Amino acid sequence: MPVSQSLEEHLKLDGISISFGPVNVIPSLDLSVRKGEMVAFLGPSGCGKTTTLRMIAGLISPSSGRITVGGRDITRLPIHDRDMGMVFQSYALFPHMDVTRNVQFGLQMRNVSKQDIERRSKEALELVQLGHLAQRKPKELSGGQQQRVALARALVIQPSILLLDEPLSNLDAKLRDEMRLQIRALQQQSGITAVFVTHDQVEALSMCDRVVVMRNGRIEQFGTPTEIYERPATAFVANFVGRTNRLKGKVGSDGQLVAAGQPLRATTKLSPGPVDVLIRPHRIALQPSSGPATTGDGNVVEGKVSSIIFIGDLVQYVVRAGDEEIVVEEATRRERAPLGVGDNVHLRWSADDTLVYPDDGK
Amino acid sequence: MTGLKHAAGISLTALSLSFAANAAMADNIVLSAYSGIFQENYVAAVVEPFMKANPDITVEFYGMPNSAQMLGTLRAQKSSPQIDVMIMDVSVAKAATDEGLFAPMDETVSKHIADLYPQARVEGVNAVGVTFDNLVLLYNTDKVKDVPTSWKALWDKQYAGQVSIPAVPDIQGTTFTIISDKMAGGTNYMESVDAGIKLLEELAPNVQTWEPRPDVYQPISSGTAAIGIGWNARAQVYSNLSDGKLGVVLPEEGSGFQINVIGLVQDAPASESAKKFIDYALSPEAQAAFTEKMYYAPTNAKAAPLIPEAAIKRTAAGVMDKMIAINWLDVAKIRDSITEQWRRRVIPLSR
Amino acid sequence: MTTEALAPPRKMRSGEVAVLLLLPIALINAIGFILPVLNLARFSFNKVSIGGGIENVFTWENWLGLLADRFYLELIFNSVWISLAITLTTLILSYPIALYLHRSSGPWRTFLTVLVISPLLTSAVVRTYGWIAILIDDGPVVSAIRALGLPAPSLMFNIKGVFIGLTEILMPYMILALMAGFGRLDPRVEEAARTLGATPARTFRKVILPLTLPGIALGCLLCFVLAVSSFITPKLMGGGRVFLLATEIYDQAIVTLNWPLASTLSILVLIVFGAALWAYSAVLRRLD
Known part of the structure; x- marks a missing residue:
């Protein structure tokens, strides 16, 4: 039962910057996270997402800027006074303590009464379904179990913010799917504000209320998963989140977009100059060119199938159109006879699905 | 397997050959005494003149830091001694004698023993004083x-x-x-x-x-x-x-x-040459030479007149009466x- | 030989391979260590005659005499507690260095590690003479203390000198042993403790210290054994005032020529080592 999110601002980063030696890793970063929401920091490795998380936790100090939680400035607060629950990529369980004592550690540091420690740690372990392994040492647990202990240990202290640093990257694919659901469920049940660092777009989109896409220490886009996917702010975001076809194009002085050797329609406002045209493969419909060539308000491009890759639930067609190769993905169906290599085809997609960005030279 | 036996056979042969070589070269004697400046001076004052006078005998000086180590070496080599002559402290020589590590020592080894000061002859020790x-x-x-x-x-x-x-x-x-x-x-x-x-x-x-x-x-x-x-x-x-x-x-x-004694190792491989060396070491000439070189007082009463005044004054030889027995x-x-x-x-x- | 070589190689079980691989070292150990120790044990039942001659008999005299003599009881007690105190001091001085080294990285770490190991490249004798020059009564340290108008204690040719010298000589061993034992200390685990609300002091006590205990135990065992058996430093720096097991063994074996007593004392040292080893494994068992 999801707790309704408030719009109340909870965690705020204000002009945060940090340099390691001569390298300015994060030039200046502003971000505001609402109470009870789960925000993903998404980006390639080295983009500064983990660094930002560690600054929130206090494990490293920003060179300048302010971090506030609920209006309280915590920028210079020592780590142990920040009240953050952190889950590490390696879980970082205390190897010399059993599961129970790992979970109780944070409570002991907070001088909670003995009875409460017993009760709350027990509840936390039940919550992650590990009550039966309470006496085990970390090394006697599987990766997924360790992950859940780490989660229970971070949640049991009822921190003001839960920080997750790539918590799923050490798990196998199946377990990862399971843990995604479990973490999201726990976060929503407790209504805790959470920051989730990941390089996996599926994790970010599927688990989080909002996603921060980062590159080179800057925020490229901050928005809901739908916004990020449907209306990527930059070509980088569009490329990084989901799969895309990238065509070289040009906008003429008359405002007409041309790519793959023919005029195209787009809903974006265009200024003249070279552009990148991005189209997601599954938003393109594929028809034999013998069919009706209705144009409508969308785009139609002629091409020839140059290769077909069968994936199972998907089939990928690589279509040669002018100078470009365009990948089209279709869900596999029985009713239609599959196209063959060398077939002439029409590619159709809507003007809404034509994402146009000024050519950034990359 | 046969290879191993063969190798063992060869090494055994080599071992017995080396024993035989030792026996054949009986004119090589091993002298053991203190290493360091003692060795330096004793070789120069006694060993080298001896070898010059006896060209058929070579003396190998095997230095050790203290008497205890010499005793330990004697103990370890009891069944097949490699050392012929030993110079060590008299108390340690007593222990060596008690354990049968020294051969008896009397005038048959060296006629000079008769000329030694009485302090140089210690009852119960198979060795005689060579330095004071x-x-x-x-x-x-x-x-x-x-x-x-x-x-x-x-x-x-x-x-x-x-x-x-x-x-x-x-x-x-x-x-x-x-x-x-x-x-x-x-x-x-x-x-x-x-x-x-x-x-x-x-x-x-x-x-x-x-x-x-x-x-x-x-x-x-x-x-x-x-x-x-x-x-x-x-x-x-x-x-x-x-x-x-x-x-x-x-x-x-x-x-x-303090008395250093010289002794003949029991069952020494080069017994005869070793006796010859002991005889030389106790002679007035050798005694005098070593005193001049290193200021040990001679144990042979006949050595004193051969030693320059300057050297003898720096030993106790002139004041034997002041010495506590x-x-x-x-x-x-x-x-x-x-x-x-x-x-x-x-x-x-x-x- | 040739026929065997042509025959298809028989597969060896891992147990056999282990035995085969261990055989050479077992043999060397048996000849180089166990036999001499047995010989030593036998020697401790021999009788020494006046002057140092050894009588090959079987007597409990040495053992009983040792246990009845207050001097030797004190000697054993002193050796053990001085070695323990030196071990503890070495640990306290080495621990921060080892921790810092463990956390540093790159060329800086290499440089520091070389710096730590470099004393081992110099003989303990040379280093001991260095300490004598520094700590002697009219040396720089005592002069400096006097210049401050403080009463200067005698720092050389007594127990203090032995203490200072041995501590410095043992520190590289302790640091290396500690670092070897710091493997379990993951910086993330410390960070986890900090984010869970532990102050640096409590993080040290609750997490760092327990996780480094195996290293501490190893370092202490090593230094204790080295301290008990160290002979050159106490001999050079003790000024003949510090009586320890190792120096007494030397005196009995080399000066007094009482080999049976020296053997008895040596076996006693082995017993002390055995006790230390037992304590070490007990600590490890508790940690696991």
């Missing part, structure tokens, strides 16, 4: 301005924390106990050294170290310590080498002898008790 040494007072000439004439200088408060004494169980400490006992009016150290121990108790607060290293001569030469006790022969050699920094005095109260075999019986008294009564007072 005596305890002396050492001082640093920079730190000690007035040349001391008495052991009492060690007790002088102005040298507090500057006195270096090699304590018991080192026999320098044992000798010094007997000297102290005599100074304090003791008459028979075999009965009691109590008077001497009492005197040493008064010395204790002055002592810097009871364990001078690497020996007592270096720290006094370098000025780490001001005054101390040591053996005459080495002190004289180091004094020559120290640019006048190390002063050596035989105090007026007299001193006690120490029977080292008797002292061995009270050594544990002396050690115990030092440890319980003397050394604790210097902490």
Whole structure:
């Protein structure tokens, strides 16, 4: 039962910057996270997402800027006074303590009464379904179990913010799917504000209320998963989140977009100059060119199938159109006879699905 | 497998060959004595002239740092000795004799034995004295301005924390106990050294170290310590080498002898040549040469006239009457008790 | 030989391979260590005659004499507690260095590690003489203390000198052993403790210290054994005032020629080592 999110601002980063030696890793970063929401920091490795998380936790100090939680400035607060629950990529369980004592550690540091420690740690372990392994040492647990202990240990202290640093990257694919659901469920049940660092777009989109896409220490886009996917702010975001076809194009002085050797329609406002045209493969419909060539308000491009890759639930067609190769993905169906290599085809997609960005030279 | 047997066979053959070679070259003798400056000087003064006079015999000098190690080597080689002649401290030679490691020694080995001072012939030891040494007072000439004439200088408060004494169980400490006992009016150290121990108790607060290293001569030469006790022969050699920094005095109260004996190892491989060498080592010429070189007093009474006055003055040879007669075999019986008294009564007072 | 070589190689079980691989070292150990120790044990039942001659008999005299003599009881007690105190001091001084080294990285770490190990490249004798020059009564340290108008204690040729010298000589061993034992200390685990609300002090006590205990135990065992058996430093720096098992063994074996007593004391040292090893494994068992 999801707790309704408030719009109340909870965690705020204000002009945060940090340099390691001569390298300015994060030039200046502003971000505001609402109470009870789960925000993903998404980006390639080295983009500064983990660094930002560690600054929130206090494990490293920003060179300048302010971090506030609920209006309280915590920028210079020592780590142990920040009240953050952190889950590490390696879980970082205390190897010399059993599961129970790992979970109780944070409570002991907070001088909670003995009875409460017993009760709350027990509840936390039940919550992650590990009550039966309470006496085990970390090394006697599987990766997924360790992950859940780490989660229970971070949640049991009822921190003001839960920080997750790539918590799923050490798990196998199946377990990862399971843990995604479990973490999201726990976060929503407790209504805790959470920051989730990941390089996996599926994790970010599927688990989080909002996603921060980062590159080179800057925020490229901050928005809901739908916004990020449907209306990527930059070509980088569009490329990084989901799969895309990238065509070289040009906008003429008359405002007409041309790519793959023919005029195209787009809903974006265009200024003249070279552009990148991005189209997601599954938003393109594929028809034999013998069919009706209705144009409508969308785009139609002629091409020839140059290769077909069968994936199972998907089939990928690589279509040669002018100078470009365009990948089209279709869900596999029985009713239609599959196209063959060398077939002439029409590619159709809507003007809404034509994402146009000024050519950034990359 | 056969290969292994074969190899074993070869090595056995090689081993017996080397034994045979040892037997055939009976004119090669091994002499074992102290390494360091003793070896240097003894080879120059005695071994080389011997080899010159006996071209068919070569002497290999095998140096070891102390008598105990020599005894250990003798023990280890008991079933097949590699050493023919040994020069070591008389007390250790007694132990070696008791364990049957030395062959009997009398005039049949060397006619010179008849000419030795009586102190050089010790009942119950199959070896005879080859050098006499005596305890002396050492001082640093920079730190000690007035040349001391008495052991009492060690007790002088102005040298507090500057006195270096090699304590018991080192026999320098044992000798010094007997000297102290005599100074304090003791008459028979075999009965009691109590008077001497009492005197040493008064010395204790002055002592810097009871364990001078690497020996007592270096720290006094370098000025780490001001005054101390040591053996005459080495002190004289180091004094020559120290640019006048190390002063050596035989105090007026007299001193006690340390005796190095020479012995023939039981079942020595080169017995006959070894006897020849022992005979030479005890001869007046060899004795005189070594005294001139290293200031050990000769044990052969006939050697003294052959030694230059300058050298003899730096040994105890001229003042034999001042020497306390120490029977080292008797002292061995009270050594544990002396050690115990030092440890319980003397050394604790210097902490 | 040739026929065997042509025959198809028989597969060896891992147990056999282990035995085969261990055989050479077992043999070397048996000849180089176990036999001499047995010989030593036998020697401790021999009788010494006045002057040092050894009588090959079987007597409990040495053992009983040792246990009845207060001097030797004190000697054993002193050796053990001085070695323990030196071990503890070495640990306290080495621990921060080892921790810092463990956390540093790159060329800086290499440089520091070389710096730590470099004393081992110099003989303990040379280093001991260095300490004598520094700590002697008119040396720089005592002079400096006097210049401050403070009463200067004698720092050389007594127990203090032995203490200082041995501590410095053992520190590289302790640091290396500690670092070897710091493997379990993951910086993330410390960070986890900090984010869970532990102050640096509590993080140290609750997490760092327990996780480094194996290293501490190893370092202490090593240094204790080295301290008990160290002979050169106490001999050079003790000024003949410090009586320890190792120096007494030397005196009995080399000076007094009482080999049976020296053997008895040596076996006693082995027993002390055995006790230390037992304590070490007990600590490890508790940690696991």
